[in-house]
Amino acid sequence: MVDKITIENLSLQYADGTESLRDVSMGIRQNAVTVLFGPAGGGKSTLLRCLNRLNDLTEIKASQGRILIDGENILDLKTDVIALRRKVGMVFARPVTLPMSIRENLTYALELAGIKRKSKLDEAVERSLKLAAIWDEVKDRLDEPAIALSGGQQQRVCLARVIALQPEIILLDEPTSGLDPISTGKVEAALQELKKEYTIILVPHSVQQAARAADYAAFFLTGELIEYSEGKEMFTAPKQKKTEDYIMGRFG
Amino acid sequence: MVTRFLARHRYTVQRIGFAVITLTAIFTVLPIIGTIIYIFVKGISAISVEFLTGFPSNGMREGGIYPAIVGTFYLTIGTAIFSVPLGIAAAVYLSEYASNNKWTRLIRLAIVNLAGIPSVVYGLFGLGLFVLFLQFGTSILAAALTLSIMTLPVVISTAEEALRAVPQPFRTVSISLGATRWQTIRRIVLKEALPGILTGVILGLERAAGETAPILFTGAAFFLPQLPQSPFDATMALPYHLFVISTQVPEMPIQIQYGTALVLLVFVLTMNIIATVIRSRARAKRQW
Numbered sequence: 441m442v443d444k445i446t447i448e449n450l451s452l453q454y455a456d457g458t459e460s461l462r463d464v465s466m467g468i469r470q471n472a473v474t475v476l477f478g479p480a481g482g483g484k485s486t487l488l489r490c491l492n493r494l495n496d497l498t499e500i501k502a503s504q505g506r507i508l509i510d511g512e513n514i515l516d517l518k519t520d521v522i523a524l525r526r527k528v529g530m531v532f533a534r535p536v537t538l539p540m541s542i543r544e545n546l547t548y549a550l551e552l553a554g555i556k557r558k559s560k561l562d563e564a565v566e567r568s569l570k571l572a573a574i575w576d577e578v579k580d581r582l583d584e585p586a587i588a589l590s591g592g593q594q595q596r597v598c599l600a601r602v603i604a605l606q607p608e609i610i611l612l613d614e615p616t617s618g619l620d621p622i623s624t625g626k627v628e629a630a631l632q633e634l635k636k637e638y639t640i641i642l643v644p645h646s647v648q649q650a651a652r653a654a655d656y657a658a659f660f661l662t663g664e665l666i667e668y669s670e671g672k673e674m675f676t677a678p679k680q681k682k683t684e685d686y687i688m689g690r691f692g
Numbered sequence: 693m694v695t696r697f698l699a700r701h702r703y704t705v706q707r708i709g710f711a712v713i714t715l716t717a718i719f720t721v722l723p724i725i726g727t728i729i730y731i732f733v734k735g736i737s738a739i740s741v742e743f744l745t746g747f748p749s750n751g752m753r754e755g756g757i758y759p760a761i762v763g764t765f766y767l768t769i770g771t772a773i774f775s776v777p778l779g780i781a782a783a784v785y786l787s788e789y790a791s792n793n794k795w796t797r798l799i800r801l802a803i804v805n806l807a808g809i810p811s812v813v814y815g816l817f818g819l820g821l822f823v824l825f826l827q828f829g830t831s832i833l834a835a836a837l838t839l840s841i842m843t844l845p846v847v848i849s850t851a852e853e854a855l856r857a858v859p860q861p862f863r864t865v866s867i868s869l870g871a872t873r874w875q876t877i878r879r880i881v882l883k884e885a886l887p888g889i890l891t892g893v894i895l896g897l898e899r900a901a902g903e904t905a906p907i908l909f910t911g912a913a914f915f916l917p918q919l920p921q922s923p924f925d926a927t928m929a930l931p932y933h934l935f936v937i938s939t940q941v942p943e944m945p946i947q948i949q950y951g952t953a954l955v956l957l958v959f960v961l962t963m964n965i966i967a968t969v970i971r972s973r974a975r976a977k978r979q980w
Contacts, residue, residue: 494868526870536861539884539979548879549869587979598865605870 443467444609444639445491450505452486454498460486462663464505468656473631473640475654475671477647479692482660484643488611491641492528493521509609526553529602533614533645535594537586542578545586545597546604553605564604572600573630592623599630609639617645628653647687651675659683728961731953738951748915752937753945757952762919763832763927764901764959767911770836770923771843771900776893778840779847783889786848787855788877807845812905814842819909833923835911842906843896850892854885859980887974894967898960904931914940930956 445468452461461483468474476484489495490507493514506513514524526549538545546565555561565582569575574596578589586597595615602610612631616624631640631653644650650657654671659680667674667683678684686692698705746756790796818838828834858881866876882889904912912932920927934952937944 492868494864497864497867522870522872525868530868532861532865532868534861536859536865538862538865538880548866549871552869552871552875552879585979601869 442470444470444509446506446508447487448506448508450487450490450503450507452483452490452495452503453501455501456499457501460663461490464663464665466658466665466668468639468641470639471635471637472655473635473642473653474656474658475642475644475650476658476660477644477650478660478666478686481662483663484660485613487660488530488613488641488643490515491609491611492525492530493519494525494530496521526605527607528609528611529605529607530611531595531598531602531613531615533617535591535598535618537589537594537597540586541583542586542589542597543582546601549601549605564606568600568603569597571603571630571634572596573626573633574600590623592619592626595619595623596627596630599627603634603638607638609641610634612640612642614643614645616649624649647675647689647692651687659686661686728957731950731957735947735950735952735954738947739954743948743951744955747917752915752933752941753943753948757930757933757948757955759916759919760928760930760933760952761955761959763912763929764931764956766832766920766927767836767839767907767929768897768901770832771839772893772897774837774840775843775847775896775900779844779893779896780851780889782844782848783851783855784877784882787852788873788881803845803848806841807849809842810905811842811903812908814838815906815909817841818906823910829924830909830911830913830926831924832911832920832927835907835927835929836923838906838910839900839903842903843900846896846899847893850895851885851889854888854892855881857888858884862980884978884980887970891967891971894963894970898963898967901963902931902956902960904935907932930959 447464447466447468450461450464451459453459464483464487476487478484486495489498490503491509491514503515505515507515509524509528512519538548540548543565546568547561550561550564555564566575566579569578574593577593578597581588586594589597595618599610599612599615616627619627628649631642634640635655642653644653651671654674656669657671657674658668659666659674659678659682661682667678667680669679674683675687678687743756744761745758747758749755786796786799790799815838818834818841822828822834822837823830826834828837862880862884863876866880867873871879900906907929911926912929913926914928914936916926916928930952934949934956937952938949
């Protein structure tokens with residue numbers, strides 16, 4: 441398999457002085473679920489937000505290193521961030537549907553991307569809601585406000601909204617942290633389906649979820665990449681003492 | 693001694709406390725209701741079709757106040773034309789683009805201080821800048837510009853507040869979906885903040901509609917035999933007309949004064965009610 445993303449010596453400090461990432465280097469495989477796990481403050485979310493340049497909205501003191509997606513350094517000043525964000529979609533921890541109907545939530549970004557034909561939009565809405573395993577629940581109420589849905593349904597609409605743009609990479613930052621086990625199961629199952637087409641990077645909300653979802657797993661501790669291996673290996677025979685301690689629940 | 697007494701009777705003390713607070717609340721409302729009822733009772737007898745659509749006659753002692761009504765309408769519209777786009781643009785800048793630094797703190801300080809300047813000072817400033825220096829003359833244009841400057845702080849601060857009330861995650865999500873900052877502002881933030889902005893705009897305009905001092909030197913006319921024909925004409929206006937007929941005209945029939953006051957009051961109250969309706973409707977429809 442090929443590396444979709446190559447991260448080279450990435451370091452980042454926020455404006456308030458906190459060091460969020462320290463010399464992180466890793467390759468991320470195409471068509472697989474790569475899990476970034478570890479205790480809070482480890483730099484997982486920061487890394488995700490570097491991959492779609494959402495960190496541009498945050499005040500950053502210094503960053504070094506490169507992130508290559510398909511061989512191009514996306515941290516370069518010349519990068520077209522709009523195109524990048526369409527290629528690298530993101531699902532957040534709290535389900536945030538935009539204040540509009542379910543359908544409009546999905547077409548919002550498509551229309552901004554210049555897709556105007558109704559047939560094309562309808563097709564994208566149906567396709568992505570199906571992939572996000574929410575179609576059957578919302579197909580009769582597409583024009584109702586998205587806020588009326590339950591949290592679990594909203595989060596799947598958020599996932600569908602990202603899929604609608606047909607990205608290549610999907611970033612998920614603790615997407616199931618506020619969801620009940622049934623919704624969580626649906627999201628996790630959807631991810632396993634989605635990885636056939638997309639490269640998925642997941643920050644899980646628990647070690648158990650990490651173990652369930654991971655094709656590859658990376659353990660982060662205070663901004664450093666401690667261990668990176670295939671998921672099975674990581675959760676059965678971790679090499680580092682720190683990783684083992686964390687997986688066994690000795691700290692965290 | 694005292695503390696023990698208070699402790700023993702704490703429920704009584706609490707009841708007295710609540711009673712005092714309730715009373716003060718009532719006292720703040722009473723003058724408003726009193727004024728409205730008083731003006732209404734005293735002025736209603738003057739209201740007639742002729743009063744609302746006729747020109748003043750016999751040295752303003754008879755006839756109607758039509759030109760003053762029209763003038764106030766023009767001035768309010770004129771003020772809106774200048775202050776609304778400028779005010780909203782400034783609010784968008786402060787809320788969405790500007791970072792919190794010395795420069796923006798200075799801008800905010802200026803806005804707060806502008807709100808505190810006496811209206812007659814605005815009038816004098818308008819006279820100097822618009823009437824004399826820019827040679828607009830005593831005109832609707834000069835008066836509307838002066839009122840706009842006075843209204844701007846209200847529009848900016850309420851609009852900024854309405855923009856800030858729009859949840860931050862909407863912006864982050866929109867940007868993460870490949871929207872530019874401006875697309876996010878236009879399609880989501882402004883749309884959601886619009887009712888709040890409108891409320892602020894109407895409240896600001898309402899102040900402008902009722903002001904006398906800023907238009908005194910800049911656009912208000914004592915009496916005009918015809919309606920203004922262009923923005924460069926002076927105009928009669930309700931608040932100034934009220935001032936004139938209350939102080940400058942001897943043997944003025946009292947009900948015309950109260951009738952004029954009533955019309956002005958209804959004008960302003962109507963705007964207020966519209967603002968309230970917009971706000972409550974938007975609250976009911978809001979999706980966050």
